[in-house]
Amino acid sequence: MGFTATRDYTATAKLLHWLMAVLIFGLLALGFYMHDLPLSPDKLKLYSWHKWAGITAFALLLVRLAWRAGHRPPALPNSMPKLMQLAAHGGHLALYLLMIAIPISGWLMSSAKGFQTVYFGVLPIPDLLDKNKEIGDLLALVHKSLNLLFIAVLAGHIGAALKHHFIDRDDILTRMLPRHSKEN
Amino acid sequence: MKRITLALALATAQLTSLSAHAVEYNQVQADKSAVNFVYKQMGVAVDGKFKKFSSQLSFDPAKPAAGKATFDVELASVDTGAPEGDDEVAGKPWFNTKAFPTARFVSTGVKPLGGNRYEVAGQLSIKGKTQEVVVPATFTPQGNSAVFDGAFTIRRADFSIGEGAWAKFDIVANDVQIKFRITASGK
Numbered sequence A: 001m002g003f004t005a006t007r008d009y010t011a012t013a014k015l016l017h018w019l020m021a022v023l024i025f026g027l028l029a030l031g032f033y034m035h036d037l038p039l040s041p042d043k044l045k046l047y048s049w050h051k052w053a054g055i056t057a058f059a060l061l062l063v064r065l066a067w068r069a070g071h072r073p074p075a076l077p078n079s080m081p082k083l084m085q086l087a088a089h090g091g092h093l094a095l096y097l098l099m100i101a102i103p104i105s106g107w108l109m110s111s112a113k114g115f116q117t118v119y120f121g122v123l124p125i126p127d128l129l130d131k132n133k134e135i136g137d138l139l140a141l142v143h144k145s146l147n148l149l150f151i152a153v154l155a156g157h158i159g160a161a162l163k164h165h166f167i168d169r170d171d172i173l174t175r176m177l178p179r180h181s182k183e184n
Numbered sequence B: 001m002k003r004i005t006l007a008l009a010l011a012t013a014q015l016t017s018l019s020a021h022a023v024e025y026n027q028v029q030a031d032k033s034a035v036n037f038v039y040k041q042m043g044v045a046v047d048g049k050f051k052k053f054s055s056q057l058s059f060d061p062a063k064p065a066a067g068k069a070t071f072d073v074e075l076a077s078v079d080t081g082a083p084e085g086d087d088e089v090a091g092k093p094w095f096n097t098k099a100f101p102t103a104r105f106v107s108t109g110v111k112p113l114g115g116n117r118y119e120v121a122g123q124l125s126i127k128g129k130t131q132e133v134v135v136p137a138t139f140t141p142q143g144n145s146a147v148f149d150g151a152f153t154i155r156r157a158d159f160s161i162g163e164g165a166w167a168k169f170d171i172v173a174n175d176v177q178i179k180f181r182i183t184a185s186g187k
Helices: A011-035 A041-070 A082-112 A133-168 B002-021 B083-090
Strands: B025-028 B034-041 B044-050 B053-058 B068-074 B102-114 B117-126 B129-142 B145-155 B172-186
Touching (some): A011 A041, A082 A133, B053 B172
Antiparallel strands (some): B025 B053, B034 B172, B053 B068, B068 B102, B102 B117, B117 B129, B129 B145, B145 B172
């Protein structure tokens, strides 16, 4: 049809994208679920797991940023209007910024609430903030608000990918799929 | 001249410390005293405190063995750092503050360990259960008052603190360290 085929994402980029997608959906679901649980040993356990998964996602993000710095992602197809290309880049930038800001806000919130984050119960992540109820409550609100914003941007991300696939009928979605490989 | 001043200063210091020894510290200053605790949650140290407590104390460093202390902690004043934690800990499985509002320590003997260190033996009662505890403490004179600092570890299971779902120690450890600072002025 009217589009020019673009390059696939590399296997590394795909792996990082989908690993983080799984982790992030798990983190979001766990975060909203555990928050409303009555206090119990299980709730405390889930909070710890959420923190560990959050650190893992942040570490993967650093790997991804390092990878991204040395590898340009495949270009957007020429069939996309300039404004849409700009919106796509802006959306991806927003996703990256939120993937940085959300774990940091969670980490700071933990410190301010007096519960240090210790990765897998073994590796202590230093507390940058002292215990302080007001700051803890404020950071809880920041963490929640950033996540609501994240969900909105994710909905846009997924909606855009589906629109490319089903309406524009280009290869924007398929070039990120695991088994789809044209060129590498 | 310098030597004389130094000698005078030393003499004064000695006099002050002598007079300090004659003082019995028995007026507890609540605003300069604190009761904190530290426990481990999935291996991570978490601290909290009690906001309300009262203490009667009489301690003369010249006669340490005659020293006495009682301590009453209002358990409902617990501050775990989270409101839902405070509510939970006041509830039946933990302190059950409706039935057992206070924790009480009554000393039975004070043993000097040398220097400013002492060992206070006593009975600690929480939630209807009484245990013998030995509390190491230090004594630091500060002007007209003195600061008593100490820490000891209890096992929460000994007092049935955290029953039912909390009875296992995998999430909240059995050991709880109690730290206190009592400031008392002399008469």
